[in-house]
Amino acid sequence: MAFLSLIAAMSGSASMLHLRPVDLLIIIIYFFFVLAIGFYLKKFASTGDDFFMAGRKMTAWIAGLSFISANLSSLETMGWSAMAYQYGMLGAHGYLIGAIPAILFLAIVMMPFYYISRTHSVPGYLQLRYGEGARSVAGISFSFMTVAVSGASMFAMAKILNLLLGWDMNISIWVASLTVAVYVTLGGLLSAVFNEVLQFFLIWLGSLLIPILGIIHAGGWGKMMAAVQRNVAVIHPAVQNADFTSLWQNLGSFASNPMGIDWFGMLFGQGIAVAFGYWCTDFLQVQRVIVAKDLRSAQNGTIIGAALKMMVPLIVTIPGLLGLAVLMNSDGSPMVLVPESDPRAGITHNTFNDVLPLLMGKYLGPGLLGLGVTAMIAGFMSGMAGNVSAFATVWTHDVYKPLINRKGSDRHYLNMGRWSSVIGVLLSIATAYTLFFFSNILEYLQVLVFFFIVPLFGTVILGMLWKRATPAGGFWGFLVAIIFSISMWAFVHTFPHGYQPQPKVTLSHGAEVLLTRANAAKPGAISYISIESGALDLVNVPLFGHEEGGEFTVQDQPLYMREVAPLRKTAAPIQILAPEVVIADTREQQKFGLSAVPARISPGVKVRSTFISRRFDPAAFNPDHVKVIARSDKAKPMAVNMYSAWWSLVVCLLVTIVVSLFTRPKPEAELKNLVMGLTPLPKEEASPWHRKPLFWAAVVMAVFIVINIIFW
Amino acid sequence: MEEREKQIPIWFFIGAIVLIYGALITATGFLGWVSLPPAGTRVALWELHADLWWGLLLLAIGLFYSLKYRPRRKHRNA
CATH class of the missing domain: 1.20.1730.10 (Sodium/glucose cotransporter)
Incomplete structure (x- = not known):
C-alpha cells in the first residue's frame, strides 16, 4: 500500500x-x-x-x-x-x-x-x-x-x-x-x-x-x-x-x-x-x-x-x-x-x-x-x-x-x-x-x-x-x-517580410486588477480592465506614452492600452491572459482570458514589453506560401x-x-x-x-x- | 536439437487481466449501486450505473479467454 x-x-x-x-x-x-x-x-x-x-x-x-x-x-x-x-x-x-x-x-x-x-x-x-x-x-x-x-x-x-x-x-x-x-x-x-x-x-x-x-x-x-x-x-x-x-x-x-x-x-x-x-x-x-x-x-x-x-x-x-x-x-x-x-x-x-x-x-x-x-x-x-x-x-x-x-x-x-x-x-x-x-x-x-x-x-x-x-x-x-x-x-x-505573433498581454500571478462590466451588447461581460499592481508581459502591444519595448516600471501617470494593435498588414485584437489574479476590491482570486478589451496600467506596475517579428516560425503558416503548396x-x-x-x-x-x-x-x-x-x-494450396x-x-x-x- | 518450451498464448494473458479488471470494476459498480455516490462526485449519467454492467461484460470476456486458453499440463508421450 x-x-x-x-x-x-x-x-x-x-x-x-x-x-x-x-x-x-x-x-x-x-x-x-x-x-x-x-x-x-x-x-x-x-x-x-x-x-x-x-x-x-x-x-x-x-x-x-x-x-x-x-x-x-x-x-x-x-x-x-x-x-x-x-x-x-x-x-x-x-x-x-x-x-x-x-x-x-x-x-x-x-x-x-x-x-x-x-x-x-x-x-x-x-x-x-x-x-x-x-x-x-x-x-x-x-x-x-x-x-x-x-x-x-x-x-x-x-x-x-x-x-x-x-x-x-x-x-x-x-x-x-x-x-x-x-x-x-x-x-x-x-x-x-x-x-x-x-x-x-x-x-x-x-x-x-x-x-x-x-x-x-x-x-x-x-x-x-x-x-x-x-x-x-x-x-x-x-x-x-x-x-x-x-x-x-x-x-x-x-x-x-x-x-x-x-x-x-x-x-x-x-x-x-x-x-x-x-x-x-x-x-x-x-x-x-x-x-x-x-x-x-x-x-x-x-x-x-x-x-x-x-x-x-x-x-x-x-x-x-x-x-x-x-x-x-x-x-x-x-x-x-x-x-x-x-x-x-x-x-x-x-x-x-x-x-x-x-x-x-x-x-x-x-x-x-x-x-x-x-x-x-x-x-x-x-x-x-x-x-x-x-x-x-x-x-x-x-x-x-x-x-x-x-x-x-x-x-x-x-x-x-x-x-x-x-x-x-x-x-x-x-x-x-x-x-x-x-x-x-x-x-x-x-x-x-x-x-x-x-x-x-x-x-x-x-x-x-x-x-x-x-x-x-x-x-x-x-x-x-x-x-x-x-x-x-x-x-x-x-x-x-516578418511574422508578428498576435498581440498579447500576460498578467503575473497575484497581480491585482479592477474589472468594469458595462458592456451593452453582452451584459455582464468585462468591458474594461485596470491593472492595479503586479507585473505584465507584453508582446507586440504598443502603449500610449510608451511605445518602445524594454523593461520598466510605470511612473507617476498611468499608461493606457487600446483593444487592438497594428501589425504589418492589419490590426489584431489584443489578448489579455490572467492565469491567476486578485480582484482588488473583493480580494477574490480569478483567472480569465479576454480579447479586444482596453486597459489601464496603474503606476507601480512592472512592464516587460517586446516587439517580435520572425522570418521563420515553425508554429505559424504563411498564407501566401500556403496558397502555392495547397492551392488555397x-x-x-x-x-x-x-x-x-x-x-x-x-x-x-x-x-x-x-x-x-x-x-x-x-x-x-x-x-x-x-x-x-x-x-x-508460391502456388496457393487448395482452400x-x-x-x-x-x-x-x-x-x-x-x-x-x-x-x-x-x-x- | 532441444525442443522449445511451449509458449502460453497471448489470449490467456488478455483473459487474465480483463478478468481481474472486470472483478474490480463490477465490485466498484455494485458498491455505487447500493450506496449512491455523494452529489459532488457523480459523473454524467451516473444513474445508468455503466460501471456495473460494463464490469460484468469484462468479467464475461475475461472468463472466456482465460478458461479457453489456460496453460494445460503437457502429457508425455511414450
Missing part, C-alpha cells in the same frame, strides 16, 4: 480528476502484467530471428491485431479526436480513404514481394532492389523518424497524465519509458507484439463507453450532429459556415469545409500519398505482418487490420464530435478548446488534444476511469514499444550491420538489438521535449510522414512494379524527394500536409523515372523475387473461398464504400 500512497501523492491539487484506490490498483496491475510478460518472453527471444522477427510464426489474427494496434497508440486516439474536434467528420477520413485502400493494396499487391524476398525490413528490401545507397538513406531516416514518433508518444502521455492527474511530467516519462525499455529489451518484437495485442483489448474496453454514453447523453446521433453544427459558430467562428458533419459533400470548394481542402487534396494527398506511404512502406506497420507464419497469414492479417481500422472512428472521431456537442461551460455555453499554439492554451483554455480526457472525466467514474487511464497509458507505451522495436531492427540490420560491422555473429547482433532498444528509448525521451513547436500532436506526426515515408513509398512501389527502375534512380528519387519535402515545410513557415490560402495545417505529401510523391516518381531512363538497370537475374513479372508467387485474401479484401472494400455513401 506504500506504493499506492506514493502514486497518490504524485497527484497535485491542480489535477482535473482524482483517482480512487481502485483506479490506481488497475494502473499498477497493468504495469505488473507488461513487465511479467517481458520477463516471461525473454526465454523465447534467444536468437536474432526471435528478437527481430518474433520467430516468424505469428498467426493471421495476432499479426492483424498487432498491425492495427501499432497504429492505435494513444497519440493516434488523442490526436484524431482532436482532429475531429477541429475538422468535424473530415477527421474520420484518416480511417477511411486515408487507410483502407492502402492497407488492401499492401495485402494484395505488395505483401508477396516483402514476404517472398524474406527481408528483415523495408530498408532491407531497398538494399536488395536498389543497393546500399537507398538502404542507407532509408535506414538512417527511418531510425530518426521512429525515435521522433516515439518521443511524441511519451510527450503526449506525460502531458495527459499531468492534465488528468497532476502527475509530474518527468516522472511519467521516465517510469513509462523504463518499463518499455525493460520489456522490449527482454523480449524484442515478440514482447512488443504481445503488448500491442493486449493494448488493443484495453483501449477498446477502456474507450468504447465514452461514445456510447456520449451519444445517449446527446439524445442520439441526429441530435448530436445538430448540436455540433450549432456549436461550431461559437467554437470555431473563423469557419462557422463550414459543414462539419459530412465526409465528401463539403469538399467541393476550399471554403465549404473546416480543413480548407478540396476533394483533390483529400483523395490524392490523403488517400494516395499519405495513406500509401504510411501503410505500405512504414516499416513499423509492415514489420507486424511480414513476421506472420506464411504468406496467406500475412495477407489475411493485413486485411483483418483494415477491417478493424474502419471501426476505430467509433472511439476516436465520435468523441471528437461529442466534444463539439456536449462539452459545456457551467453557464451552459459551449466549451471552447484551442490549439496548442494558442496563447490561451493551458492557461484559461484546454486544448484540442484534451477533448478525449475531458470526456473521460465527464463520463467515467471510479474503476472505469482507472481502466480509461490504463488504456491511454497502454496506448502510449505500446506506441513507444512498437517504434523502439522497429528502431532496433532497422538500426541493427540496415545501419549497424552494413555500415559499421559486417562480420558479427548472430549473438552479437542480438546484443546490439537489445542495446539499441535501450538507446532508442533514451533518444525518444530526449525528443519528447521538442513537441512544443507544433500546434497539434498529429500534425507533428504528419510532418514526419511526408518528410520520409511518402518518398519511400514512391521509391519502393516503382522498384516493385517497374523492372527498369535503376539503383541510381531509386537513390536520387528518394533523396531529392526528402529534400523537396523538407524545403516545402520550410517554405510554408517562412515569412520574408484557406488551407489549414492538415490540408497543407496532405498537399505537400502529394507533391513529394510526384517529385519522387518523376526523379526516379528520369534518372532511371539515363542510367543502367540491374540485370534481370538480380531482380528475381523482387519485381513484378520476375517474382513467381475454401472464405480463407482467400482476395475474397476478404473485396468484402472490406465493399463495406468501406457503403460507409462513405452513408456519411457522404
Whole structure:
C-alpha cells in the first residue's frame, strides 16, 4: 500500500480528476502484467530471428491485431479526436480513404514481394532492389523518424497524465519509458507484439463507453450532429459556415469545409500519398505482418487490420464530435478548446488534444476511469514499444550491420538489438521535449510522414512494379524527394517580410486588477480592465506614452492600452491572459482570458514589453506560401500536409523515372523475387473461398464504400 | 536439437487481466449501486450505473479467454 500512497501523492491539487484506490490498483496491475510478460518472453527471444522477427510464426489474427494496434497508440486516439474536434467528420477520413485502400493494396499487391524476398525490413528490401545507397538513406531516416514518433508518444502521455492527474511530467516519462525499455529489451518484437495485442483489448474496453454514453447523453446521433453544427459558430467562428458533419459533400470548394481542402487534396494527398506511404512502406506497420507464419497469414492479417481500422472512428472521431456537442461551460455555453499554439492554451483554455480526457472525466467514474487511464497509458507505451522495436531492427540490420560491422555473429547482433532498444528509448525521451513547436500532436506526426515515408513509398512501389527502375534512380528519387519535402515545410513557415505573433498581454500571478462590466451588447461581460499592481508581459502591444519595448516600471501617470494593435498588414485584437489574479476590491482570486478589451496600467506596475517579428516560425503558416503548396490560402495545417505529401510523391516518381531512363538497370537475374513479372508467387494450396485474401479484401472494400455513401 | 518450451498464448494473458479488471470494476459498480455516490462526485449519467454492467461484460470476456486458453499440463508421450 506504500506504493499506492506514493502514486497518490504524485497527484497535485491542480489535477482535473482524482483517482480512487481502485483506479490506481488497475494502473499498477497493468504495469505488473507488461513487465511479467517481458520477463516471461525473454526465454523465447534467444536468437536474432526471435528478437527481430518474433520467430516468424505469428498467426493471421495476432499479426492483424498487432498491425492495427501499432497504429492505435494513444497519440493516434488523442490526436484524431482532436482532429475531429477541429475538422468535424473530415477527421474520420484518416480511417477511411486515408487507410483502407492502402492497407488492401499492401495485402494484395505488395505483401508477396516483402514476404517472398524474406527481408528483415523495408530498408532491407531497398538494399536488395536498389543497393546500399537507398538502404542507407532509408535506414538512417527511418531510425530518426521512429525515435521522433516515439518521443511524441511519451510527450503526449506525460502531458495527459499531468492534465488528468497532476502527475509530474518527468516522472511519467521516465517510469513509462523504463518499463518499455525493460520489456522490449527482454523480449524484442515478440514482447512488443504481445503488448500491442493486449493494448488493443484495453483501449477498446477502456474507450468504447465514452461514445456510447456520449451519444445517449446527446439524445442520439441526429441530435448530436445538430448540436455540433450549432456549436461550431461559437467554437470555431473563423469557419462557422463550414459543414462539419459530412465526409465528401463539403469538399467541393476550399471554403465549404473546416480543413480548407478540396476533394483533390483529400483523395490524392490523403488517400494516395499519405495513406500509401504510411501503410505500405512504414516499416513499423509492415514489420507486424511480414513476421506472420506464411504468406496467406500475412495477407489475411493485413486485411483483418483494415477491417478493424474502419471501426476505430467509433472511439476516436465520435468523441471528437461529442466534444463539439456536449462539452459545456457551467453557464451552459459551449466549451471552447484551442490549439496548442494558442496563447490561451493551458492557461484559461484546454486544448484540442484534451477533448478525449475531458470526456473521460465527464463520463467515467471510479474503476472505469482507472481502466480509461490504463488504456491511454497502454496506448502510449505500446506506441513507444512498437517504434523502439522497429528502431532496433532497422538500426541493427540496415545501419549497424552494413555500415559499421559486417562480420558479427548472430549473438552479437542480438546484443546490439537489445542495446539499441535501450538507446532508442533514451533518444525518444530526449525528443519528447521538442513537441512544443507544433500546434497539434498529429500534425507533428504528419510532418514526419511526408518528410520520409511518402518518398519511400514512391521509391519502393516503382522498384516493385517497374523492372527498369535503376539503383541510381531509386537513390536520387528518394533523396531529392526528402529534400523537396523538407524545403516545402520550410517554405510554408517562412515569412520574408516578418511574422508578428498576435498581440498579447500576460498578467503575473497575484497581480491585482479592477474589472468594469458595462458592456451593452453582452451584459455582464468585462468591458474594461485596470491593472492595479503586479507585473505584465507584453508582446507586440504598443502603449500610449510608451511605445518602445524594454523593461520598466510605470511612473507617476498611468499608461493606457487600446483593444487592438497594428501589425504589418492589419490590426489584431489584443489578448489579455490572467492565469491567476486578485480582484482588488473583493480580494477574490480569478483567472480569465479576454480579447479586444482596453486597459489601464496603474503606476507601480512592472512592464516587460517586446516587439517580435520572425522570418521563420515553425508554429505559424504563411498564407501566401500556403496558397502555392495547397492551392488555397484557406488551407489549414492538415490540408497543407496532405498537399505537400502529394507533391513529394510526384517529385519522387518523376526523379526516379528520369534518372532511371539515363542510367543502367540491374540485370534481370538480380531482380528475381523482387519485381513484378520476375517474382513467381508460391502456388496457393487448395482452400475454401472464405480463407482467400482476395475474397476478404473485396468484402472490406465493399463495406468501406457503403460507409462513405452513408456519411457522404 | 532441444525442443522449445511451449509458449502460453497471448489470449490467456488478455483473459487474465480483463478478468481481474472486470472483478474490480463490477465490485466498484455494485458498491455505487447500493450506496449512491455523494452529489459532488457523480459523473454524467451516473444513474445508468455503466460501471456495473460494463464490469460484468469484462468479467464475461475475461472468463472466456482465460478458461479457453489456460496453460494445460503437457502429457508425455511414450
